[in-house]
Each structure stands twice: as C-alpha cells, then as structure tokens.
Amino acid sequence: xxxxxxxxxxxxxxxxxxxxxxxxxxxxxxxxxxxxxxxxxxxxxxxxxxxxxxxxxxxxxxxxxxxxxxxxxxxxxxxxxxxxxxxxxxxxxxxxxxxxxxxxxxxxxxxxxxxxxxxxxxxxxxxxxxxxxxxxxxxxxxxxxxxxxxxxxxxxxxxxxxxxxxxxxxxxxxxxxxxxxxxxxxxxxxxxxxxxxxxxxxxxxxxxxxxxxxxxxxxxxxxxxxxxxxxxxxxxxxxxxxxxxxxxxxxxxxxxxxxxxxxxxxxxxxxxxxxxxxxxxxxxxxxxxxxxxxxxxxxxxxxxxxxxxxxxxxxxxxxxxxxxxxxxxxxxxxxxx
Numbered sequence: 229x230x231x232x233x234x235x236x237x238x239x240x241x242x243x244x245x246x247x248x249x250x251x252x253x254x255x256x257x258x259x260x261x262x263x264x265x266x267x268x269x270x271x272x273x274x275x276x277x278x279x280x281x282x283x284x285x286x287x288x289x290x291x292x293x294x295x296x297x298x299x300x301x302x303x304x305x306x307x308x309x310x311x312x313x314x315x316x317x318x319x320x321x322x323x324x325x326x327x328x329x330x331x332x333x334x335x336x337x338x339x340x341x342x343x344x345x346x347x348x349x350x351x352x353x354x355x356x357x358x359x360x361x362x363x364x365x366x367x368x369x370x371x372x373x374x375x376x377x378x379x380x381x382x383x384x385x386x387x388x389x390x391x392x393x394x395x396x397x398x399x400x401x402x403x404x405x406x407x408x409x410x411x412x413x414x415x416x417x418x419x420x421x422x423x424x425x426x427x428x429x430x431x432x433x434x435x436x437x438x439x440x441x442x443x444x445x446x447x448x449x450x451x452x453x454x455x456x457x458x459x460x461x462x463x464x465x466x467x468x469x470x471x472x473x474x475x476x477x478x479x480x481x482x483x484x485x486x487x488x489x490x491x492x493x494x495x496x497x498x499x500x501x502x503x504x505x506x507x508x509x510x511x512x513x514x515x516x517x518x519x520x521x522x523x524x525x526x527x528x529x530x531x532x533x534x535x536x537x538x539x540x541x542x543x544x545x546x547x548x549x550x551x552x553x554x555x556x557x558x559x560x561x562x563x564x565x
Contacts, residue, residue: 229516233523234550238267238278241543243318245288246281251527251539258323259316261286261334262382265341267543269445270551272341275349283345283352286338289320290361301367305330312368314384328380330387332372333441335365336396340446343403353407363408369397375417381430382438383473388430392438394418399446422448427456429474435460436474437491443498451502458498461491469518469529471495483532489518489525490545493552500555505563512556519549 241248243259250256250263264282271279290297290312297312305311313322314331342362345352353359374397381390398418401410426449429436440461443454465472471491473479480486496511519525525545526536 234546237523237546245285247285248543251542253539256539262337263544265337267547280351287358297364301371328384330379332374332379333382333393333396336400339400340403370414375421391425391429394421395442399448433474437471440494440498444501481531486528486531488528490548493548496552525549
C-alpha cells in the first residue's frame with residue numbers, strides 16, 4: 229500500500245496558517261485542537277515543518293483568546309462558552325454556535341504535543357510568549373481542578389467526569405513540567421482520580437474508544453491497566469468497519485452504533501506499544517480493508533450499513549492509519565532481518 233498518498237491527502241487539509249481542517253466535507257470544515265494533535269502525530273519523530281507550524285498556529289490561536297484564559301486562571305468557567313473553545317473556523321476564530329466546549333482533554337493533548345514535540349527536537353516554542361501561554365494553560369487546568377471537573381469529553385457530549393480527559397491532562401502536565409512551573413500536587417491529584425476510575429471511562433460508560441489515548445499516544449498507564457483497557461475496547465467495541473465509540477452511541481446510528489475507522493489502527497498502535505506484535509499484526513489487514521486506494525479514509529461507517537458518512541476523508545483517520553501501517557511494516561522488516 230502506497231502510504232505516500234496519505235501525506236498528499238493530509239496536505240490537502242492543511243491550511244495556509246499551518247493548522248488542519250478536520251475534513252474536506254462541508255460539515256467538518258472546522259479546526260479542532262484535538263484533531264490537529266492527532267493529525268500531526270506522523271510528523272512527530274523528527275523535526276518537521278508540518279508539526280511545528282501546526283503548533284505555532286495553535287499558539288497564535290491561544291494568544292488571540294489569552295484574555296479568556298487569564299480570566300479562567302482565576303475563576304472557574306460556569307457556562308460552556310466560557311471554556312477555551314474546542315472548535316474554530318479555518319481562520320482560527322471562535323464560532324458563535326452553542327457547542328460542548330468543555331473539553332479538558334483537548335488542552336491536555338495540546339500541552340502533551342508541545343512538551344513531547346519539544347523533547348524530540350521540534351521547534352514548537354518560538355519565544356518566551358509561547359512559554360507564557362503554556363504556563364497559563366497549566367494554570368487554567370489547575371483552576372478548573374481538572375481531576376474532579378466534569379467535561380464534554382473527547383466526543384463532545386454530556387457533562388461527566390471522563391477518565392480519558394483526566395488522563396490527557398495528566399499526560400500534558402507531565403510533558404511540560406520541565407518547560408514551565410507545574411505543581412506536583414496538580415499531577416498527583418489527577419493520577420489518584422485515574423486509579424479510582426480506571427478501567428471505566430465515566431459513570432455511564434464502562435469502556436470507551438477514547439480510553440485508548442491513555443495507552444497511545446500518552447503512555448501513562450501501567451501495563452496491567454493498559455492491557456485491561458485495550459482488551460475491553462477490542463472485545464466490546466470492535467466491529468467490521470471500525471470501532472464503536474461506546475455502547476448505545478446514537479451518532480449516525482441506523483439500527484446499530486457507527487463504526488469509527490480510526491479505531492482499528494488505533495488498537496493496532498496500542499498493541500504495538502504493549503509489545504504484542506502478533507496481536508498488532510492482526511490489525512494490519514483490518515486497517516488496510518478500510519483504507520481506500522486514494523487514502524481518503526472516512527470518519528466512520530454509518531451504524532447498520534456498509535456506507536461511510538460524508539466526513540471523508542477525516543484527517544485523524546488518515547493520520548492514524550498511515551502511522552500504524554508504517555510502524556507495523558517497520559517492525560516486520562526488523563524482525564525479518
């Protein structure tokens with residue numbers, strides 16, 4: 229499979245400001261913080277303009293709304309519009325539409341991408357002002373008391389205490405603690421909540437596709453817990469065309485839950501993280517089956533059908549599929565020599 233086509237597809241979704249639109253579809257021609265973090269993962273391991281410029285765009289976005297961050301470093305948001313927004317126009321402006329903006333995982337993801345990218349040699353930090361933004365986002369999570377704060381979670385739905393959101397914040401705070409001032413207590417409180425909640429995602433969900441983030445890319449779980457999380461997702465949520473987000477998910481449900489394409493390579497990446505190559509290799513054929521020749525990987529297959537939805541290609545789907553196929557082939561080659 230020619231993975232070079234994947235980069236061409238991603239480049240079509242790359243904006244002149246360095247950010248990425250979530251999809252080329254009309255419904256998804258927006259910029260999500262989280263989607264960008266996942267979309268540029270393929271470019272993380274060696275210095276890359278695509279990686280660096282994406283984070284520069286997000287830093288500029290945060291500078292535009294620095295006044296809001298300043299308010300909520302001192303005073304917890306009450307209304308959804310007061311939170312740092314999760315979704316923006318392609319020119320990186322807030323949208324005046326009611327939305328599930330309380331997505332603490334998106335802030336944690338950004339911090340993680342900055343800290344881990346910096347560690348790997350990415351020039352994501354341009355100046356003292358960027359560092360100041362990082363510090364203010366850390367303060368924002370502290371003010372929110374993220375370890376006990378209900379939010380809309382990765383799927384932008386009902387307000388609950390989400391394990392995946394808390395885990396993203398823990399990962400992000402760990403990643404930037406050498407760059408700015410992060411109180412150890414702030415991290416420890418999150419870790420304590422994780423121990424209490426895992427392997428559940430929330431009060432209403434015993435497992436959820438979002439939990440895979442704690443294994444890959446964040447790598448914050450001990451092996452026993454990571455195995456439990458991955459096996460739960462695989463055994464309960466995996467389907468033919470992808471992985472459902474959680475049981476009884478109503479999004480694009482036409483008789484059964486929608487099957488999210490990026491769930492298959494994501495499971496493969498998690499098994500690679502756990503050193504379980506034989507389990508991971510099983511996801512190569514599954515992933516290749518949902519990747520078309522033109523690499524326009526859909527968001528999902530509509531539940532109860534064999535039809536993808538209109539959000540095709542989805543940047544996040546393309547990136548994770550590309551990443552997994554490249555990694556599994558590399559490991560296979562190393563084992564063969």
